[in-house]
Amino acid sequence: MKLSSIIMAKFDFSKRESFGSKFGIIAAAAGSAIGLGNIWRFPYIVGENGGGAFLIIYLFFVISIGIPVMLSEFAIGRGAQRNPIGAFKKLAPGKPWFLVGIMGVGAAFMILAFYTVVAGWTLEYLYQSVANGFKEKTAEQIGEMFEHFRTTYRPVMWFLVFMLFTAGIVISGVKKGIERYTKVLMPILLLILIVISVRSVTLPGSKEGLDFLFKPDFTKITAGTVLEALGQAFFSLSIGMGTLITYGSYISKKENLTTTAVSVTMADTFIAVLAGIAIFPAVFAFGIPPASEEGLVYKTLPIIFQKMTGGYYFSLLFFILLGVAALTSTISVLEVIVAYFSEELNISRKQSTWLGTAAVAVLGVFASYSSGVFSFLNFTSASILLPLGGLLIVMFIGWYYGKKKTREELTNQGTIRVVIFPVYMFLVKFLAPIAIAAVFLYGLGVF
Numbered sequence: 001m002k003l004s005s006i007i008m009a010k011f012d013f014s015k016r017e018s019f020g021s022k023f024g025i026i027a028a029a030a031g032s033a034i035g036l037g038n039i040w041r042f043p044y045i046v047g048e049n050g051g052g053a054f055l056i057i058y059l060f061f062v063i064s065i066g067i068p069v070m071l072s073e074f075a076i077g078r079g080a081q082r083n084p085i086g087a088f089k090k091l092a093p094g095k096p097w098f099l100v101g102i103m104g105v106g107a108a109f110m111i112l113a114f115y116t117v118v119a120g121w122t123l124e125y126l127y128q129s130v131a132n133g134f135k136e137k138t139a140e141q142i143g144e145m146f147e148h149f150r151t152t153y154r155p156v157m158w159f160l161v162f163m164l165f166t167a168g169i170v171i172s173g174v175k176k177g178i179e180r181y182t183k184v185l186m187p188i189l190l191l192i193l194i195v196i197s198v199r200s201v202t203l204p205g206s207k208e209g210l211d212f213l214f215k216p217d218f219t220k221i222t223a224g225t226v227l228e229a230l231g232q233a234f235f236s237l238s239i240g241m242g243t244l245i246t247y248g249s250y251i252s253k254k255e256n257l258t259t260t261a262v263s264v265t266m267a268d269t270f271i272a273v274l275a276g277i278a279i280f281p282a283v284f285a286f287g288i289p290p291a292s293e294e295g296l297v298y299k300t301l302p303i304i305f306q307k308m309t310g311g312y313y314f315s316l317l318f319f320i321l322l323g324v325a326a327l328t329s330t331i332s333v334l335e336v337i338v339a340y341f342s343e344e345l346n347i348s349r350k351q352s353t354w355l356g357t358a359a360v361a362v363l364g365v366f367a368s369y370s371s372g373v374f375s376f377l378n379f380t381s382a383s384i385l386l387p388l389g390g391l392l393i394v395m396f397i398g399w400y401y402g403k404k405k406t407r408e409e410l411t412n413q414g415t416i417r418v419v420i421f422p423v424y425m426f427l428v429k430f431l432a433p434i435a436i437a438a439v440f441l442y443g444l445g446v447f
């Protein structure tokens with residue numbers, strides 16, 4: 001083939017892949033949503049920010065903003081049958097909406113770089129659990145282990161290993177890769193989490209942990225908390241950057257997008273709460289003050305496992321759980337990049353996967369060693385790009401794409417009923433944009 005014809009050649013959209021079953025769609029999308037954000041981040045910020053009081057705000061955002069944004073992403077993706085950038089170009093030709101897609105693909109690079117670093121730590125801790133590396137260590141020594149580990153070559157090594165796992169699944173495609181693995185991994189995840197939760201709540205003295213998680217303390221609610229709740233809802237549901245536009249583009253025209261979005265949101269929220277139930281009762285039962293941020297999982301929990309009967313096995317189970325949760329999320333983020341590369345640059349899935357993996361690997365090495373780079377990527381993507389992306393996505397549906405076309409997409413051209421459609425339209429047109437903009441601008445200190 002001549003070079004000119006290679007460059008001129010366009011991606012053959014008639015050969016585009018799709019998910020094979022309803023369970024496959026839910027497993028993949030819930031797999032994306034359920035991740036480190038649920039198991040490690042959510043329990044901690046709920047506990048710190050007023051327990052049940054925070055939970056109420058979080059649930060409000062999930063229902064009034066999370067579901068509408070997710071449904072909008074599905075509608076855009078399935079309507080266009082494209083990656084996020086291609087989707088906006090197709091649905092709004094000649095208009096600047098494709099910039100939302102560019103922002104999303106940019107966010108995908110950033111999230112994947114720092115998120116996979118944390119996922120890599122999980123592999124080290126799984127390795128240490130197998131090797132019984134925490135045995136007879138004091139709390140202080142376990143804390144030092146984590147700090148020391150981060151200065152060695154090992155975080156980068158595990159980060160690269162995790163990227164390879166991710167690439168290995170994505171390279172096999174939507175049905176044979178993503179769907180096939182998430183369908184097996186998600187039930188395993190649920191099972192492990194249930195086993196750990198039962199163990200945790202049956203420990204003597206676990207009630208204090210449940211209080212920490214659920215008892216409402218409204219004095220802890222500030223403007224910052226509200227912003228935190230919104231950011232967490234976006235991050236946890238994987239919305240605002242086109243991950244679900246991409247997955248939506250693989251959903252068959254016969255599926256009900258509304259019930260899919262509601263199921264995925266419910267699954268994500270349920271798992272987050274269950275993770276809190278798995279962690280805090282155990283932490284409090286052993287009288288250990290929960291450490292903040294990454295310390296909760298990588299410092300506090302290994303101490304607990306040392307003290308608990310059968311802790312060796314629970315430690316193994318827990319880090320497998322965390323690794324599985326992270327993996328089904330990293331594949332969804334890499335898929336955004338791969339879909340973009342393969343459709344817009346017209347290179348094969350294989351080449352796209354390696355190209356994306358290599359680019360993320362470079363960024364991730366910096367994120368692994370520099371906490372400045374790590375925090376920058378974390379903050380810019382989760383606190384700025386996701387809410388901004390979400391705002392623009394709902395505005396696209398509410399104000400540009402419009403009621404008629406959106407209704408056609410959500411009702412499968414009028415063949416199914418979507419009872420909540422008027423409420424959804426109201427939310428995407430008015431409430432969601434105003435709420436996101438207000439919380440976002442407040443958070444940035446604009447007013």
Ligand code: PFF
Nearest residue numbers: 033035036037235236238243
């Ligand atoms: N939702 C994932 C979690 O809660 O861990 C993180 C995530 C995945 C964010 C995919 C964004 C995304 F596109």
